[in-house]
Amino acid sequence: MSVRFPGLRVATAAIAALAASAGAPALAQTQDPPPPKAWQKDSPPPVEIFAQRDLHHPPPLKGTRRSVKAFVAWAARSVPSEREDARAAIARAGNSSVSNPVARHLCELAQGALGTDHTLALLQLAILGELKNPTVGLGCLRDILWTPLPTEGTRDVELGDFIEVESLATVQAKAVDGLAYLRSPAGDAEVLKAIESHPSRIVRAEAIDAYLWNHGDSPDAKARLLPLTKGHGEEIFLDRVRKEDGEGAATFDPKLEAFLRAHPELQPTEDQQGGANPPKNDKPDLIPPPPLTGFSFDPTCGATAPACNGSCPEGRRCVANDVAACTCVTQ
Amino acid sequence: MERSTPTRLLTGSVALALSAVLLVLLPAAAEAAQCNQGSDRLSQADSDWWAVHGCQSSYYLWQYLAYHTDSGWPGSGNGFESACTKRMNYPKFWSASYLVNYGLSDNWDFCFHFSQSDYRPLAEGGSSNFHESNEYFAPENLSGGAFGAWYYDYAPGSDNNIHLGCPLFDKTLSVNANPASRAGDFMHESWHGYEDKWDWDINCNAGHRCKSGACTVNSCDYWHWHTISVYAPGQLYQNKTSGNPSHRPNQVQVEFLCDVNQYPAANVPASVRNAAKSDANTRAAQRFINGPGYKCGDPRPW
Numbered sequence: 001m002s003v004r005f006p007g008l009r010v011a012t013a014a015i016a017a018l019a020a021s022a023g024a025p026a027l028a029q030t031q032d033p034p035p036p037k038a039w040q041k042d043s044p045p046p047v048e049i050f051a052q053r054d055l056h057h058p059p060p061l062k063g064t065r066r067s068v069k070a071f072v073a074w075a076a077r078s079v080p081s082e083r084e085d086a087r088a089a090i091a092r093a094g095n096s097s098v099s100n101p102v103a104r105h106l107c108e109l110a111q112g113a114l115g116t117d118h119t120l121a122l123l124q125l126a127i128l129g130e131l132k133n134p135t136v137g138l139g140c141l142r143d144i145l146w147t148p149l150p151t152e153g154t155r156d157v158e159l160g161d162f163i164e165v166e167s168l169a170t171v172q173a174k175a176v177d178g179l180a181y182l183r184s185p186a187g188d189a190e191v192l193k194a195i196e197s198h199p200s201r202i203v204r205a206e207a208i209d210a211y212l213w214n215h216g217d218s219p220d221a222k223a224r225l226l227p228l229t230k231g232h233g234e235e236i237f238l239d240r241v242r243k244e245d246g247e248g249a250a251t252f253d254p255k256l257e258a259f260l261r262a263h264p265e266l267q268p269t270e271d272q273q274g275g276a277n278p279p280k281n282d283k284p285d286l287i288p289p290p291p292l293t294g295f296s297f298d299p300t301c302g303a304t305a306p307a308c309n310g311s312c313p314e315g316r317r318c319v320a321n322d323v324a325a326c327t328c329v330t331q
Numbered sequence: 332m333e334r335s336t337p338t339r340l341l342t343g344s345v346a347l348a349l350s351a352v353l354l355v356l357l358p359a360a361a362e363a364a365q366c367n368q369g370s371d372r373l374s375q376a377d378s379d380w381w382a383v384h385g386c387q388s389s390y391y392l393w394q395y396l397a398y399h400t401d402s403g404w405p406g407s408g409n410g411f412e413s414a415c416t417k418r419m420n421y422p423k424f425w426s427a428s429y430l431v432n433y434g435l436s437d438n439w440d441f442c443f444h445f446s447q448s449d450y451r452p453l454a455e456g457g458s459s460n461f462h463e464s465n466e467y468f469a470p471e472n473l474s475g476g477a478f479g480a481w482y483y484d485y486a487p488g489s490d491n492n493i494h495l496g497c498p499l500f501d502k503t504l505s506v507n508a509n510p511a512s513r514a515g516d517f518m519h520e521s522w523h524g525y526e527d528k529w530d531w532d533i534n535c536n537a538g539h540r541c542k543s544g545a546c547t548v549n550s551c552d553y554w555h556w557h558t559i560s561v562y563a564p565g566q567l568y569q570n571k572t573s574g575n576p577s578h579r580p581n582q583v584q585v586e587f588l589c590d591v592n593q594y595p596a597a598n599v600p601a602s603v604r605n606a607a608k609s610d611a612n613t614r615a616a617q618r619f620i621n622g623p624g625y626k627c628g629d630p631r632p633w
Contacts, residue, residue: 033402036395036425038415043385046433050383050598075633076602077379080595087633118506119606120375126605129632154504157475158537160549163498167506170613177630201547205616205623210630236545242626245593248441253558256625260556266621268553268574270533270540277575278460278529278568285457285464289432289447290393 056085061093063101065108072109076123087130094131103133107140114144114171115164121171129178138182142190144175149199166202173206180210196228208237239263365408366420366470366497373418374502376509377426379600384429386415394425399456399466399490409469420470423500427513428454434514434599435590441559442594443586448565450587453525454517456490460568462524466490472497478507479516481523481538491527493520511591511607515584522580525568531576538580544620552579554619581618585611589627 043049058078059070075086093102106128113121125144128137149169153162176194179187194207208225215221222238229235241259243252260266366372384390391414395404400421404411410419417426431454435446444450452459456466465481473480473496482492498505499513507513526532535541539550546552555572562571570577578586588611592604608628615624 032396033400033405033411036391036400036404036411036414036421038386038388038391038413040386040415042388046384046387046598049385076375077382077600079598079600080604081597083601083633086601090633115503116371117374117502119377119502119509119602122506122605122609123375123602126632154476154498156477158477158539158548158550160542163476163505166613170506170609173612174609174632177632180630181632201617202613206612206630209626213630233545237623240623240626242629243589243593245628245631246441247593248438249559250440253560256556256558266554266556268555268572268621270553270574277570286452286455286459287393287397287457289397289451290389 055079056082058082058085058089061089061098061102063098063105065105068102068105068109072106072120072124072127075127076120086127090127090130094133099131099133100136103128103131103136103140106131107136110140110144114147114168118167118171122174125171125174125178129174129181132182134182134184134186137178138184138186138190141175141178145172145179145190145194145198145203147172165200169200169202172198172200172203176203176207177210180207180214183214192225192228195225196231201232201234204232204234205237205240208234209240209242212238213242236263236266366472366500367503368408368410368419368500370418372501372503372508373423374508374606376511376600376602376606377417377423377502379602380430380510381417381422381426383598383600384426384433387429388414390429390432391415391422391425394428397455397457398424398428399464400424401466401468401492404469407469411469420500423510423513424467424470424495427510427517430510430514430591430599430603431517434596434603436594436596437564438594439564442590443559444562444567444590445564449567450518450590453521453567453583454514462491462521462528464490465493465521465524468492468494470495470497470500475537477537478505478512479520481520483527491524493517493524495520506606506613507610509603509606511588511603512610514591515588515607515610518587519580519584522578522583526576526580529576540620545622546620547617551618551620552581554582554622554624555579581614582624585615585624585627588614589625592628 058074059067061067061071071089078086093099106124110121110124110128113124125141128140131137147168150162150164153164155161156163156166159166176191179190179194181187188211191207191211195204195211198204198207208229211225212221225238226235229237239259239262241252241256395411400411404421406412410416410421413419414422414425416422431446431450433446435442435450437445437447453461456464458464471494473494476496476498478496478499480494480496482494484491495513495516499507499516502508507516523538526538532538533540536550539552540546542549542551544551553574555574555577557572557577562569567578567583588607591599592608592611595604611627615622615626617623
């Protein structure tokens with residue numbers, strides 16, 4: 001553990017710096033703060049918490065506001081192995097008579113979450129987009145996409161803009177995903193308009209990717225977008241490397257190498273001199289973590305089914321289960 | 332955000348005086364601008380991730396040491412004495428670190444880098460291949476609205492300083508008030524420590540390069556392209572790409588966030604994965620001179 005300055009760090013740090021500059025020995029330094037504490041009792045180990053969950057049983061998406069809220073709450077906590085359960089439940093609602101009321105409630109909830117909890121708004125818009133509702137859904141996603149960006153707020157020096165602008169644009173990027181996923185002329189029209197004229201790069205970038213993905217990344221789709229990207233000088237986004245869900249080195253690496261062969265100008269041009277190459281055996285000063293407090297997940301074994309095979313150490317094999325999507329066991 | 336470089340380039344009494352001024356002014360600002368910790372400021376993603384682990388004293392009693400929490404936390408009203416009251420800042424802080432420790436699947440052929448051997452030592456306070464020692468301060472409203480800041484500390488024997496901003500903790504301030512983005516900022520700020528340790532510092536704007544090329548914000552980085560297979564576990568700190576160093580703060584952050592989204596542990600909730608993906612793609616689209624960086628995941632809504 002390194003030595004750090006205590007509560008009076010302000011004064012002591014300044015004094016210590018002055019003393020050091022004069023060749024004096026280091027001044028008094030104190031140890032770590034007292035340990036944190038809590039009035040609550042410990043929870044069960046996380047693996048037990050997880051084991052108690054009733055996986056793969058989403059609540060039905062009915063046309064009521066209550067059922068929609070219940071589904072959103074379930075979906076928010078759903079784990080990777082439940083992704084297809086959520087998609088199936090949303091598709092059932094989207095293809096039934098409750099599609100419009102479900103879309104309307106999702107829209108109202110998402111509008112309410114804008115500016116108060118963006119992580120919730122992202123989730124609600126993800127469900128709304130997946131619903132593929134061509135009327136209420138389309139209208140809601142369009143309204144959110146074109147909500148004017150804030151002109152005041154908390155200015156961030158790194159962004160050179162208001163934090164609120166980035167937050168809303170991030171949510172609007174999720175809305176554009178839903179519009180593209182409609183795969184309809186009306187949805188595409190909004191996506192194309194966003195590519196050409198949305199004020200945020202965040203949204204334009206997502207719109208380009210969403211349009212291409214929903215059109216099979218075809219040469220025709222790229223040709224369609226090329227003139228729309230020129231206004232902002234964003235032609236390179238047409239060739240952008242996408243790390244697809246579930247994609248690993250076998251397909252991602254060749255794709256990246258081909259991209260760099262096509263665009264050698266994108267290699268970074270910085271740092272050709274100066275700096276040090278870190279050694280390979282610097283001894284870290286780290287504290288070993290506590291036991292996994294009941295986690296049975298084997299960190300060498302992937303959590304997603306496609307990644308299971310081949311991910312275990314030699315002599316062990318991977319099996320799928322509901323507690324940890326895959327676990328390494330002795331063969 | 333990193334502010335050490337300009338002061339370090341100065342010498343003698345100027346640097347000394349400036350560092351003393353910084354050290355005096357910063358904590359005062361922090362005390363005057365504590366984040367709102369009301370229950371209405373806890374994001375959906377924070378709440379969902381908390382439900383995964385709950386109150387775990389064995390973890391937070393390790394975490395406060397591993398992350399070198401500054402001695403200003405106790406008694407500051409940030410929940411250090413209420414470590415399992417999830418709406419408060421210290422619980423949110425350790426909960427995000429729990430994601431670093433146990434939220435990734437460390438899948439050899441699929442993820443960019445690895446939890447135990449890369450992201451953990453990068454984020455934690457102890458010195459390592461990644462950086463000299465860092466200590467974490469209780470969150471505050473940072474000047475300039477920043478999400479976080481890394482400061483070189485001139486005092487002999489002391490850690491360098493990582494300050495976290497209220498927008499990482501208060502859901503009404505930013506989309507980044509979630510455990511994934513908060514942990515992503517651990518990576519970002521700590522990488523400024525890496526640049527300091529190995530002398531790769533840059534400083535046009537707060538430890539980054541000025542706006543140019545494809546970058547649309549004020550603080551820009553180069554993206555250093557690398558395949559998945561080139562980095563084995565524990566090698567994140569090494570230079571393995573064209574141009575050195577092989578990563579800059581925003582790229583490390585994007586790759587961590589994308590790993591959370593794409594190769595999470597089996598119990599990471601959708602709200603956390605979803606927020607991680609959005610943050611990764613927001614950053615990758617606008618913060619790189621030779622960008623955009625990789626697109627994380629496909630654009631299917633769910």
